[in-house]
Amino acid sequence: MTLLSLDDVRVTYKLPGRGTLNAVDGVSFDLEPRQVLGLVGESGCGKSTLARAVCGLEPTSAGSISFNGQRIGKLGLRKRDPALMRIQMVFQNPFASLNPRRTIGSQIEDGLRVNPDRDAWNVAQLLEHVELDASSRDRYPHQFSGGQRQRIAIARAIAAGPELLIGDEPIASLDASLQARVAKLMRKLAVETGAALLFISHDLSVVRVIADDVAVMSAGKIVERGPVDRVWTNPQDAYTQRLLAAIPVVDGLGRLPG
Amino acid sequence: MTDVLAVQTKRRSRLRISKQLRTPLALTGGVIVAFWLLVAVFAPLIRPFDPLAQDFDRLQAPSAAHWFGTDQVGRDVLSRVISGAQVSIPLALMLVIFAMLIGSVLGAIAGYFGKALDETIMRIADLVFAFPTIILAMVIAASLGPSLTNAVIAMLIVSWPAYARVTRSLVLGARNAEYVVAGRLLGNGPFTSLSKDVLPNVVSPVVVLATLDVGTAILLLSGLSFLGLGAVPPTPDWGAMVSDGVQNFSSWWIAAFPGLAILTVVLAFNFLGDALRDALDPRSQEAVQGRAL
Numbered sequence: 001m002t003l004l005s006l007d008d009v010r011v012t013y014k015l016p017g018r019g020t021l022n023a024v025d026g027v028s029f030d031l032e033p034r035q036v037l038g039l040v041g042e043s044g045c046g047k048s049t050l051a052r053a054v055c056g057l058e059p060t061s062a063g064s065i066s067f068n069g070q071r072i073g074k075l076g077l078r079k080r081d082p083a084l085m086r087i088q089m090v091f092q093n094p095f096a097s098l099n100p101r102r103t104i105g106s107q108i109e110d111g112l113r114v115n116p117d118r119d120a121w122n123v124a125q126l127l128e129h130v131e132l133d134a135s136s137r138d139r140y141p142h143q144f145s146g147g148q149r150q151r152i153a154i155a156r157a158i159a160a161g162p163e164l165l166i167g168d169e170p171i172a173s174l175d176a177s178l179q180a181r182v183a184k185l186m187r188k189l190a191v192e193t194g195a196a197l198l199f200i201s202h203d204l205s206v207v208r209v210i211a212d213d214v215a216v217m218s219a220g221k222i223v224e225r226g227p228v229d230r231v232w233t234n235p236q237d238a239y240t241q242r243l244l245a246a247i248p249v250v251d252g253l254g255r256l257p258g
Numbered sequence: 259m260t261d262v263l264a265v266q267t268k269r270r271s272r273l274r275i276s277k278q279l280r281t282p283l284a285l286t287g288g289v290i291v292a293f294w295l296l297v298a299v300f301a302p303l304i305r306p307f308d309p310l311a312q313d314f315d316r317l318q319a320p321s322a323a324h325w326f327g328t329d330q331v332g333r334d335v336l337s338r339v340i341s342g343a344q345v346s347i348p349l350a351l352m353l354v355i356f357a358m359l360i361g362s363v364l365g366a367i368a369g370y371f372g373k374a375l376d377e378t379i380m381r382i383a384d385l386v387f388a389f390p391t392i393i394l395a396m397v398i399a400a401s402l403g404p405s406l407t408n409a410v411i412a413m414l415i416v417s418w419p420a421y422a423r424v425t426r427s428l429v430l431g432a433r434n435a436e437y438v439v440a441g442r443l444l445g446n447g448p449f450t451s452l453s454k455d456v457l458p459n460v461v462s463p464v465v466v467l468a469t470l471d472v473g474t475a476i477l478l479l480s481g482l483s484f485l486g487l488g489a490v491p492p493t494p495d496w497g498a499m500v501s502d503g504v505q506n507f508s509s510w511w512i513a514a515f516p517g518l519a520i521l522t523v524v525l526a527f528n529f530l531g532d533a534l535r536d537a538l539d540p541r542s543q544e545a546v547q548g549r550a551l
Binding site: 055057075077078079080082085087088089091092093096097098099100101102110111113114153156160 | 371435436437439440441442443444445446447448454455458459
């Protein structure tokens with residue numbers, strides 16, 4: 001059965017004055033359980049808005065999003081439906097996504113509390129799975145580096161036992177040397193726990209390493225979707241071709257992409 | 259090695275705060291506040307005479323027997339100033355704590371829930387702000403009748419909106435922070451989210467405002483007593499004593515000593531509040547908004 005299904009989803013913002021902006025403009029796709037889908041596109045193309053809509057954080061103006069057959073509405077100020085807590089998100093900015101006043105152990109426990117399988121994990125195991133010292137559970141977020149914090153955020157999301165893990169540009173604010181490592185860690189944990197992964201990034205070269213399928217988004221629409229190797233070697237859409245051409249090539253000639 | 263690092267950062271942050279609290283002004287403020295708190299606590303032990311007893315000659319100038327002189331009905335001014343600390347300081351502290359609690363809870367609700375609730379609470383706050391504080395407090399205290407309790411109620415009504423405004427604006431900034439959203443995705447309802455994620459991160463600026471406000475509260479309370487809307491005679495209240503002194507202008511000691519008491523306490527609390535603000539503010543701003551990349 002399809003895990004996540006989007007049907008002609010639109011998210012519209014009112015602009016100051018009369019106009020409107022279609023941040024997401026008629027997106028339809030399906031995600032199967034345990035599938036790893038990369039969503040790429042330039043900044044401002046609506047990737048993050050789409051991710052927020054899937055979490056119920058952004059109201060859709062048309063179309064429907066359903067998760068395990070259950071329709072996802074706006075979260076608003078209500079308590080989140082326990083069934084929808086099987087969707088968890090890792091945010092872009094590791095410096096803002098952890099509460100600075102609480103120990104990381106207690107924040108990971110927040111995730112464990114909503115896991116339907118109570119004994120699946122404990123905090124120490126989770127910390128070890130994201131390659132951190134189990135003894136660091138009593139420390140505060142400011143005592144960690146950006147990459148470490150992002151791994152703590154991943155541990156918190158995994159703690160909740162998600163069936164769908166969303167990474168909203170989780171590597172965009174990390175050092176180049178850490179990007180592939182964190183991306184691979186997310187894939188590894190998603191595959192181990194049987195979760196599907198929707199990995200959003202503007203960097204096709206990282207997505208290629210971890211994703212099964214890739215969807216390319218431009219100006220609110222999905223212009224191309226397919227297995228990652230096919231899109232990488234044989235892009236069909238003109239936008240995808242340009243996106244690929246913009247990836248720098250290490251050939252020692254000092255050429256700039258474009 | 260990581261443990262050593264953790265200990266070092268902890269020690270460093272403690273040092274930094276205490277260094278900012280170790281300025282001359284902060285020390286002066288702290289010493290004077292501590293002095294007056296001790297006076298308030300041990301008032302019955304250290305005052306030389308009964309503050310209500312009219313046993314002495316009227317209007318004696320300061321002397322070895324009566325350091326601060328006696329007032330127009332023959333009471334010892336030093337004993338009354340000491341007992342006045344027992345009236346003003348606890349009431350001012352209580353007032354500020356309650357104003358902070360009421361104001362910040364209402365402000366947090368307004369900021370977090372928004373819409374009609376926000377409009378209602380903040381328009382009521384604006385209504386209070388529209389009047390000069392002392393005038394509004396006078397009107398309320400006068401309509402309730404003169405007593406210390408009524409003066410405190412009147413001051414509570416005029417002082418909560420400041421806390422509501424500050425808390426609301428801080429909550430507005432914090433409620434869309436990613437850690438708050440992450441908490442919501444993990445099933446925090448609005449009240450859990452407020453108490454667990456939002457309020458702990460906005461509380462320190464509010465506490466700084468409260469410390470700065472203790473001085474103002476003592477001043478306002480004394481002002482109401484001065485005008486006859488607070489302490490009822492013969493309660494030894496500093497404001498009421500200054501008022502007595504004004505009626506006996508040639509006996510300068512009746513008004514001067516309680517006046518000095520008000521001056522030192524208010525000044526000391528302001529010094530302390532300023533130092534606390536310098537020590538806490540940059541950190542709290544950083545914490546609320548998430549550190550810039």
